[in-house]
Amino acid sequence: MQTIPDRSSLSYKSQLARRFDRASHSYDAYAEFQQRVLQHLLRRLPVSSVNVVMDLGTGTGQALGVLAQKLQPISCIALDLSQQMLVVAREQSSLLQNTHYVCADAEHLPIRNASCDVIFSSLAIQWCLSPRDLFKELYRVTQPGGYMVFSTLSQGSMPEIDQAWLGLDSQPHTHQYMTKEALLDCVTASQWNLLSSELSDMVMWFESPVSAIDSLKKVGASFISSEKNSTMAPSKWKAFLREYEKQRGDLGIPLSYQVVFVVAQKPIPTED
Numbered sequence: 001m002q003t004i005p006d007r008s009s010l011s012y013k014s015q016l017a018r019r020f021d022r023a024s025h026s027y028d029a030y031a032e033f034q035q036r037v038l039q040h041l042l043r044r045l046p047v048s049s050v051n052v053v054m055d056l057g058t059g060t061g062q063a064l065g066v067l068a069q070k071l072q073p074i075s076c077i078a079l080d081l082s083q084q085m086l087v088v089a090r091e092q093s094s095l096l097q098n099t100h101y102v103c104a105d106a107e108h109l110p111i112r113n114a115s116c117d118v119i120f121s122s123l124a125i126q127w128c129l130s131p132r133d134l135f136k137e138l139y140r141v142t143q144p145g146g147y148m149v150f151s152t153l154s155q156g157s158m159p160e161i162d163q164a165w166l167g168l169d170s171q172p173h174t175h176q177y178m179t180k181e182a183l184l185d186c187v188t189a190s191q192w193n194l195l196s197s198e199l200s201d202m203v204m205w206f207e208s209p210v211s212a213i214d215s216l217k218k219v220g221a222s223f224i225s226s227e228k229n230s231t232m233a234p235s236k237w238k239a240f241l242r243e244y245e246k247q248r249g250d251l252g253i254p255l256s257y258q259v260v261f262v263v264a265q266k267p268i269p270t271e272d
Contacts, residue, residue, distance in 0.1 A: 013081065013105060016127055020059075020082035023220030027060050027085070030218035033204050035062065037259055038122045041151045042066050044263055046195065050117035054079060054141070056106055056150075057124020061089030067120060068096055077111070079104055081127075082220075107134050114143040121150040123259075126177060135190035144268045148192060154199060154258040155179045161255075164209075164244035168236065180260050192264035200259045205252040209244035212255045 042063065051074045055063050058078040068076060076099045080086050086101045093099060104110050106121075107128055119138050128134045138148055155177050165173045178186075180199045188194055206212040216222045247254060 012129065017081045017083070019222070020080075020220040021084035023218060024060065024082065024084040024088045026218040027088070027220065028062070030215055031060075031062070033202070033215065033257065034059075034123055034219060036202065037151050038063055040200070040259075041120075041122050041149065041261055042070070044149055044196070044261060045070055045118070045120070046147055046149070046263055046265075047071065047118065049073075051075065052077065052116050053118045053120060054111070054116045056119055056121035056138075057081075057127075058089055059085050059124075061093045063120065063122060064089065064093045064096055064099065068099075071118065073117075074098060075100065077102055077116070079106070079109070081105055107137055109137055109141055111141040113140055114146075116142050117146045119146075119148045119150075121148075121152075123151055123153065125150055126152045126175070131178065131183060131186040132189055135187055135192060139190050139192060139266060142266045144266055146266050147195075148187075148262070148264045148266075151259055151261050152183065153177045154183065154260045156258040158255060158257065160212075160244065160247050160253075163247065164240055166243075168239055168243065177258075180258075183260060184262070187262065187264055191267065193267055195263045195265055196261075197263075198261045200261065201256065202259055203254055203256040205249075205254060207252055209241045209253055212244070212253050215255065 048070065049072045053067055053071050053073045054077040055067060056079055058064065058080050061078055064076065064078055067073070076096070078086065078089055078099055079102045081103070083103045086103055090101050102110065106124065107130065119142055125131065125134060142148065157177055158174050161174050180197065184194060184197055204215065206215065244253065
């Protein structure tokens with residue numbers, strides 16, 4: 001288990017890319033929560049056909065086949081910060097035509113202005129440093145009338161981990177996610193028209209505290225630390241697991257998330 005990152009660090013994105021690189025081959029086997037959120041988000045697509053769709057934070061490409069089927073795009077951009085995730089996505093989506101795999105930072109897109117009809121992103125934007133700047137960048141590459149459809153984590157996610165650490169040390173051990181209200185403020189401040197938003201409480205259940213933590217680590221979503229302080233004493237880790245075990249319920253060990261689902265549209269300029 002690592003502590004949360006110094007999100008102002010210049011090395012943050014490189015640490016993030018390395019973590020997802022390492023998780024690229026274990027991701028699909030442990031991504032039950034991510035699949036659940038993805039299916040929920042796919043039902044919110046507001047259109048049935050487009051020219052260009054971007055899957056932002058495509059990971060192993062779990063959404064690509066469904067996006068191709070639902071939207072029938074002429075072209076699809078599969079973008080991710082992790083080169084190894086893109087390697088797996090390309091292998092698993094080899095039959096998809098006109099899909100372009102792009103390794104890039106979502107906050108600095110190598111995409112021309114007004115080139116996308118739909119930007120789709122499931123559980124990726126929480127890794128960005130500046131949500132407001134991100135939404136401005138997504139606004140830039142979306143054509144007027146185009147859509148942004150995304151899911152992300154919100155404040156109150158993974159309280160079980162906070163509870164297990166309570167009393168063991170004074171360090172934070174989970175990311176401090178934005179509230180839904182603060183997130184939506186960033187969306188509308190970037191000139192998007194908000195069409196719909198939903199906050200959903202999703203609980204996953206596991207056989208043990210270790211399997212709950214593996215559901216984070218094996219998909220690259222464990223907490224990123226500085227390179228200097230990434231180790232933890234075995235005794236401290238065992239104490240954490242004992243505390244987490246105390247939260248066991250009838251269905252097992254809980255790990256709960258607050259997930260925000262958003263659909264927004266770039267306005268079409270009106271003629272004077």
